Amino acid sequence: MATRFELVLDGEDEGRLRAVGEAALEAIEECELTISPFLPGSLLSRVNARAAEEWVAVDADTFTLLETARQVRRESLGAFDVTVAPVMAALGFRGDAGGDLATARRAVGGDALLLDPECSAVRFARPGLGLDVGGIGKGHALELAREVLVEHGITRALLHGGTSSVLALGAPAGADAWRVALGPEAEAPLALLRDAALSVSVTDGRTAALGDGSPVSGHVVDPQSGRALADGIAAAVIDTDARRADARSTALCVTDAGVRSAPQPLLAAARAERAAGTLCWDRVEGPADGPNRFELRSHSPQTLASTA
Amino acid sequence: MTPSDRRQFLAQATGALAAFAIHPDLAARPSLAGRDEPLPVALIGAGRQGRAILSELQKLDGVSVVAVCDVLAGRLRSGLRRAQGARGYDDHEKLLAELGDAVDSVIVATPTHLHRKVVTDALEAGKNVYCEAPLAHTVEDARAIAAAARASGRVFATGLQGRSNPVYQLARSFYRSGSVRDLASMRAQDFKKQSWRTPASNPADEAALNWRLDPALSLGLPGELGTQQFDVFHYYRGEYPVSVRGRGGVFVHRDGREVADTASVELTFADGTSLFWEASLGNSYQGRYELLSGSMAAIKLAWSHAWMFKEADAPTQGWEVYANRQTFHNDEGITLIADATQLASQGKLKEGVGLPHSSLYYALEDFLAAAGAGGTPACGAAEGLRATVVGILAQQAVTSGGELAIDPEAFEIG
Numbered sequence: 001m002a003t004r005f006e007l008v009l010d011g012e013d014e015g016r017l018r019a020v021g022e023a024a025l026e027a028i029e030e031c032e033l034t035i036s037p038f039l040p041g042s043l044l045s046r047v048n049a050r051a052a053e054e055w056v057a058v059d060a061d062t063f064t065l066l067e068t069a070r071q072v073r074r075e076s077l078g079a080f081d082v083t084v085a086p087v088m089a090a091l092g093f094r095g096d097a098g099g100d101l102a103t104a105r106r107a108v109g110g111d112a113l114l115l116d117p118e119c120s121a122v123r124f125a126r127p128g129l130g131l132d133v134g135g136i137g138k139g140h141a142l143e144l145a146r147e148v149l150v151e152h153g154i155t156r157a158l159l160h161g162g163t164s165s166v167l168a169l170g171a172p173a174g175a176d177a178w179r180v181a182l183g184p185e186a187e188a189p190l191a192l193l194r195d196a197a198l199s200v201s202v203t204d205g206r207t208a209a210l211g212d213g214s215p216v217s218g219h220v221v222d223p224q225s226g227r228a229l230a231d232g233i234a235a236a237v238i239d240t241d242a243r244r245a246d247a248r249s250t251a252l253c254v255t256d257a258g259v260r261s262a263p264q265p266l267l268a269a270a271r272a273e274r275a276a277g278t279l280c281w282d283r284v285e286g287p288a289d290g291p292n293r294f295e296l297r298s299h300s301p302q303t304l305a306s307t308a
Numbered sequence: 309m310t311p312s313d314r315r316q317f318l319a320q321a322t323g324a325l326a327a328f329a330i331h332p333d334l335a336a337r338p339s340l341a342g343r344d345e346p347l348p349v350a351l352i353g354a355g356r357q358g359r360a361i362l363s364e365l366q367k368l369d370g371v372s373v374v375a376v377c378d379v380l381a382g383r384l385r386s387g388l389r390r391a392q393g394a395r396g397y398d399d400h401e402k403l404l405a406e407l408g409d410a411v412d413s414v415i416v417a418t419p420t421h422l423h424r425k426v427v428t429d430a431l432e433a434g435k436n437v438y439c440e441a442p443l444a445h446t447v448e449d450a451r452a453i454a455a456a457a458r459a460s461g462r463v464f465a466t467g468l469q470g471r472s473n474p475v476y477q478l479a480r481s482f483y484r485s486g487s488v489r490d491l492a493s494m495r496a497q498d499f500k501k502q503s504w505r506t507p508a509s510n511p512a513d514e515a516a517l518n519w520r521l522d523p524a525l526s527l528g529l530p531g532e533l534g535t536q537q538f539d540v541f542h543y544y545r546g547e548y549p550v551s552v553r554g555r556g557g558v559f560v561h562r563d564g565r566e567v568a569d570t571a572s573v574e575l576t577f578a579d580g581t582s583l584f585w586e587a588s589l590g591n592s593y594q595g596r597y598e599l600l601s602g603s604m605a606a607i608k609l610a611w612s613h614a615w616m617f618k619e620a621d622a623p624t625q626g627w628e629v630y631a632n633r634q635t636f637h638n639d640e641g642i643t644l645i646a647d648a649t650q651l652a653s654q655g656k657l658k659e660g661v662g663l664p665h666s667s668l669y670y671a672l673e674d675f676l677a678a679a680g681a682g683g684t685p686a687c688g689a690a691e692g693l694r695a696t697v698v699g700i701l702a703q704q705a706v707t708s709g710g711e712l713a714i715d716p717e718a719f720e721i722g
Contacts (some may be wrong), residue, residue: 015563019505041665046367060389120392151382171387
């Protein structure tokens with residue numbers, strides 16, 4: 001994650017709200033220590049180092065994360081896959097580029113990720129596999145923070161990680177929903193959220209370098225081709241679960257095959273491509289009313305396709 | 309060999325030489341890996357620290373958490389989520405009675421003022437015990453714990469993490485071998501922006517959860533945070549302070565609390581040198597560190613990292629020519645790297661700038677390795693008692709705003 005998280009808690013007792021907020025941020029910090037691919041002592045690093053040879057036990061929350069990742073992989077027909085770690089490393093997105101890219105591409109494949117719910121354990125069915133939960137980690141952290149807030153009776157809150165993963169509890173006093181703009185552009189739609197999560201994935205914003213020094217732009221990787229997606233694509237998802245929202249928005253950047261027809265439907269989706277320097281949200285889908293939806297600005301050129 | 313190759317070779321060779329000369333590497337530390345059966349462990353106290361302990365335990369080889377205990381249901385649930393297959397208890401006596409020999413070692417992470425009963429019960433039940441620091445909130449309780457540990461014949465560790473931290477051990481070897489030379493100054497701080505208030509999902513639990521803000525039970529910032537850092541200086545110097553002066557107040561969190569949210573302590577040693585320590589819950593700048601400054605160098609310790617800042621007239625040691633360096637404003641620090649031997653041989657010295665694990669991980673690993681083999685942990689009951697006494701008196705000095713002599717008799721187990 002290595003990103004900034006912020007919380008807004010709405011309530012009466014400021015001292016208590018601060019204490020609850022600190023507890024939620026502690027949960028997020030603990031999550032970072034558990035799933036960071038950058039920390040050699042993280043649990044995820046341990047899994048990556050050991051799971052090809054033995055079952056590795058993980059805590060219940062991390063297991064839930066991996067189960068959700070597997071579910072979205074299946075429904076997206078492989079467009080989202082946490083076994084993309086070797087490619088991320090070879091492309092230089094996890095420190096200095098390491099490993100042969102062609103070999104790394106062949107190693108990716110969530111079918112080789114084995115999960116044992118009885119023992120809460122993980123194993124890789126073949127060597128060379130590696131987990132990178134960058135496409136779902138912030139949503140996972142937000143869900144862990146949500147648990148803390150709910151346990152302490154917080155009913156109105158807005159949380160975000162890196163501005164791209166957002167979780168809403170309830171709605172602000174006197175309003176139906178939290179209102180979040182999808183970008184700084186005047187044409188960017190608004191997301192209306194009440195007890196729901198929003199995730200926005202954008203392919204540009206980061207660059208890295210291959211082992212030979214050649215630049216790589218775009219940090220969202222198509223797991224099946226093993227290639228970084230070109231700049232200028234964005235996808236946004238509103239879902240009840242922040243983990244799933246994160247994973248689904250990543251998958252939608254790659255393709256919309258599968259995700260929209262998933263057994264557990266997402267609440268709303270939007271996709272944009274850059275034209276003339278501006279992201280044009282040309283596909284915005286979801287309910288036309290209700291608390292969780294995208295709302296077009298008055299001057300927006302898009303039409304809203306209702307799924308109702 | 310190209311010039312670049314030669315530099316790389318020399319860097320590896322000199323790094324390896326320095327490491328071989330004085331420092332054991334990370335891989336050589338005792339561990340439980342390779343045991344036929346995992347060591348069965350129980351955790352008592354699943355609050356913030358207890359949960360951190362569980363997170364570290366799941367990364368250690370040769371250990372199995374078989375039980376988690378907490379009197380609060382929410383905390384117990386949260387702890388059990390981190391210990392798959394463990395049994396949950398809300399009463400530590402019941403845990404000890406029911407599990408019997410199914411538990412070898414007990415880790416105690418309850419509030420400080422509850423340590424005595426839990427620790428002595430566990431020792432009486434024949435368990436090896438790791439107790440978080442400080443050992444207790446009164447000298448009487450701390451002595452009772454230390455006496456019980458000595459009488460039990462079991463492995464007992466106090467969770468003073470500096471003594472088992474590989475990078476602190478490494479830096480200490482430099483300190484003890486004269487790299488700092490004449491010690492002129494000691495400073496430490498623990499700054500974090502935090503309320504120190506624990507939210508309760510049930511209002512009836514509010515007081516119990518906020519024991520750190522109860523003046524009758526809390527050792528305040530000096531005792532709860534400072535004890536860890538004071539002990540770093542005890543460990544490095546091999547001696548304890550003779551007096552303590554303190555002051556503090558509530559300057560930021562003006563919510564009716566009486567326990568200071570900002571405090572400063574001066575610990576004076578027999579040779580007249582002093583450690584100046586500050587802590588605040590109102591600001592996070594520079595976080596937590598310890599600094600020992602002498603005529604030839606200063607050593608700065610920051611738990612996962614350590615650096616040496618050399619004076620211009622300090623003698624050059626061969627290994628440092630190729631060592632990793634970091635710049636802090638106008639000063640350049642030589643990074644002290646644990647496991648330098650292995651990293652140098654792999655050409656990865658730079659990657660080992662910080663420890664791969666938390667300080668807590670190494671403290672637990674050290675205890676469990678000792679428990680598994682019947683050995684001696686890096687920090688036992690005697691060191692725990694002495695550091696706890698210093699922490700207790702430091703808090704008393706802050707509360708009274710005065711100076712207290714530290715009677716060496718207080719360090720004796722009795």
